[in-house]
Amino acid sequence: MLQNEFWAPIKFSLEVASISVVIVSFLGILIGRLLYNKQFKGKTVLETILLLPIVLPPTVIGFLLIYFFGRNSLVGILIEDLFQHSIMFTPGAAIIASTIVAFPLMYQSVKLGFQAVDKDIEAAARVDGANERKVFLLVSLPLSLPAIVSGVVLSFARALGEFGATFMFAGNIPGRTQTASTAIYIAMESGNMSLAWSLVGSMIIISFLLLLLTTITQK
Template identity: 60%
Template sequence: MSEQFWIPVKLSLEISTVAVIFSLLFGILIAYWMTKSTFRGKTIIETVLLLPLVLPPTVVGFLLIMIFGAQSPVGKWIEKILQHSIMFTWWAALIAAIVVSFPLMYQSLKTGFQAVDSDIEAAARIDGASNWMVFLFITLPLSIKSIISGMILAFARALGEFGATFMFAGNIPGKTQTIPIAVYIALDSGNMELAWLFVTMMVLISFIMLLMTNIIK
């Protein structure tokens, strides 16, 4: 029981943490670019970035299979490099977590960057600061609350992902069986004690995440 419980918990926390790191790095770059740039098609690009937020998880899983599956150009290229398909691996679970958590990270970062007073940034440039220095020492510090909120929300979303992960990464104990999938399997097999343990853990983590979000506002 102990191993059945802790392995999915450890795997979920591991995947969610790595997913947040990737979402944060990509989110900072893309959100800053989208905030400071004006170009034709910007609205369409932003809509695509936020699409996983409203799409059913099974649709996201289907699209990931179409993009990274063995029959797709991307999937064939990855298989040629790694000598195996990326589907039904730890990396597949990670990709699914990144895709579903990124929109929340992006939206939070964009809100933070938009809230920074442009006059402060302009004053720093007049004083000789480069765009990189303005971004690093003014924009990011002034957006810290939005950054932390985005990380918390993205972590919670990645932790709770089920549909896309189940379709794209499968249910492999110790490799891709995250807490939501483990809840489904435990319930399906009639192991209510284990299901309740997973549910309690998810509720506790989610409560802490939301509490932290409210505290830093």
């Protein structure tokens, strides 16, 4: 039982973070590609909105998720009609919350990576006959890879440690939606300090390794 209390939330957190980082990687590169070198009215406002989850309190994000996906919302009603149950208090809710808080880190890394690409190299590729798609896939994307890898690692770490929005939106159902962060909180509240310390130690080790990997990729 104790082993399950320890391993289940860590396993679930790793699964949620892995799925979230796949989503944010795809969206980050896609949106970064669409906005790359584009100038239009309202771009600054749009990018500010994309980065907003970095500075918003997690409880605000959780509140907004409940508002937009709750049973009384249009989206919530549509989801319930399609799947016969609400998205709230499900693993899907944990993935949504983690994806939203992790996306800005991925987008920012992708943006910085694209901006660091030598424009002369891209221009040379165009002169050699490459269209914009080939320039992006064969020049811009490979040259931005270190920044993208860094974004993946940081996004994974952020999704792994998410607490506030996940706790509000996905709840804390042991074996179903309980992440390592919520398990630490519950263990401490219930006085189970041995479990709390075990989870804390594991998260510190995982986080350290992720940051070490980020440092290595940036060299």
